[in-house]
Amino acid sequence: MTNGTATSRGGWLVAILWAAFIFILSSIPGWKLDFVPPIWGWDKLAHVVLYAVLGVLILRALGFRRAAFGLAIIFSVAYGLFDELHQVFVPGRTPSLADLAADAVGSTIGVMLLGKQILRFSRRKQDSAPREHVENEQKPSQ
Numbered sequence: 001m002t003n004g005t006a007t008s009r010g011g012w013l014v015a016i017l018w019a020a021f022i023f024i025l026s027s028i029p030g031w032k033l034d035f036v037p038p039i040w041g042w043d044k045l046a047h048v049v050l051y052a053v054l055g056v057l058i059l060r061a062l063g064f065r066r067a068a069f070g071l072a073i074i075f076s077v078a079y080g081l082f083d084e085l086h087q088v089f090v091p092g093r094t095p096s097l098a099d100l101a102a103d104a105v106g107s108t109i110g111v112m113l114l115g116k117q118i119l120r121f122s123r124r125k126q127d128s129a130p131r132e133h134v135e136n137e138q139k140p141s142q
Contacts, residue, residue, distance in 0.1 A: 011061035030092020047102035052110030076107035
């Protein structure tokens with residue numbers, strides 16, 4: 001199926017799977033995070049990247065319309081808030097406003113930068129598509 005509903009469902013499935021991946025990562029107990037490099041800011045960079053991808057996937061699921069941009073950011077940040085609150089229940093993890101801020105920055109960057117590029121590309125594609133020329137001229141009567 002190639003209709004809009006099937007595409008939207010597929011888009012939501014990918015966004016939900018990515019959100020589940022984020023949830024799994026944030027469910028890892030704090031003491032098992034020894035694989036994270038001890039570089040300052042690495043944690044925030046990971047949040048930015050993960051949520052930039054989530055924002056773009058949600059934008060894709062909503063459709064690349066102008067109204068969808070704000071909604072994609074709102075949904076992504078709301079999920080970030082849910083994820084931070086979820087960490088209350090994970091041993092060795094705590095919620096962090098700084099992490100939520102990194103989630104918001106990532107969502108915004110992903111949606112605004114990549115989303116605008118995709119919109120621009122789709123407009124170029126539409127502009128280059130052949131159009132039917134409609135003649136509004138009346139033929140002379142005989």
